[in-house]
Amino acid sequence: MTTKALTSAAAAALDAELMGTVAGYTLEQLMELAGLSVAQAIYEHWGLPPQKKQVFVIAGPGNNGGDGLVCARHLKLFGYEPIVFFPKRSSKTPFYTNLVKQLEFFNIPVLSNDNQWTRYLDHSSTLCVVDAIFGFSFRPPIREPFGTILSELKTRQETLPIVAVDVPSGWDVDSGPLQHDAIIPRVLVSLTAPKLCSAKCDPAATTHYVGGRFIPQHLAAKYGLPALQYTGCKQILRL
């Protein structure tokens, strides 16, 4: 059977296989490439408008959040002015501590438990909000503070477009939006391959990119994925 998207279970299995003893990838490598591709999708989509360089990156507690932290650093290198909101910091590995150090070394503000975070969302200077809250391993319910954060993003999404990393946060990874007030991202950047829920995106509302170009063709085939037609050496592909 050939499918063009991964279930949450398949995404988890593929991820485990990439970092297993045969493929030998490290999390650091995959996250660097994933975060780079999200930053490049933002540049590809909007360029660098002189009056709207600010990007607000919201990082969740897991690896989707880590992708967001890496993305923010590359955005800064591209000339944007990222601000990172990282309310539930993972301390399970020293790598997350290092990712935050890197941001601080780049003079990128990293907010922790900041109840006033919405003051950083300025329609006139903020280009987009990066939703790096939950990824392919998300299971409901949405825990606080992320429920409140997503509600706030929802009310602003017409003027502050959302870039979802891999999966729009709050959506079921397989079936899509769980409630009528789910966020609708302006841009979705699937990592490695689209997840099933991406089929619920309206192409008129959401532009879909894929990034995270790091799996060999035989592994894509094993998971029923078509070979993605990346152009040359590019790290992102608009679907």
Add this chain to the structure above:
Amino acid sequence: MTTKALTSAAAAALDAELMGTVAGYTLEQLMELAGLSVAQAIYEHWGLPPQKKQVFVIAGPGNNGGDGLVCARHLKLFGYEPIVFFPKRSSKTPFYTNLVKQLEFFNIPVLSNDNQWTRYLDHSSTLCVVDAIFGFSFRPPIREPFGTILSELKTRQETLPIVAVDVPSGWDVDSGPLQHDAIIPRVLVSLTAPKLCSAKCDPAATTHYVGGRFIPQHLAAKYGLPALQYTGCKQILRL
């Protein structure tokens, strides 16, 4: 004082600072971005000629070799057919073991002590040879088997162009070619910033790129480096 290139001592200091406790980068992250940029420079320079997809990557015993291993994997993803020659494998960290595992997972041949390695150099199918033998910490003399390898490359460099990673191997990092029979790369990919020896490259013979886009402007300024004018979200810049 503003200089546009790094001495070997400055390159070592900058590298240590990037992976120090303040900046917090890991070797895995930097090497992934460095190797990616070398692969992208090859694509930028030659594209992907249908009849010349083979790239022979020679990896040395240190981090320059690691950049080559990463480069080979990205080349494969871009559609090339890399072959890696890694005669002195580093076993000092598990990361090098992982880099080789990744290549094997991608079905990329990795040769070890192969006295017949030159049989893989076919003028009709090999696009280029990647010299990832020695980097900015090289000190003479050239140890075997690398002396012999470099002599072989020298005799073939007109028809099998060499892509040097960061520093042409065998060159003094500061002063340039040490002997009249030093290799002359067709392409040089400086990582982070040019090293002093790059000034000895004849622009008519060697096209010079810079990659490894991962340092903030304040760190570049600290080392007397100008802000590099990368275009948009690109990871390489032709100088």
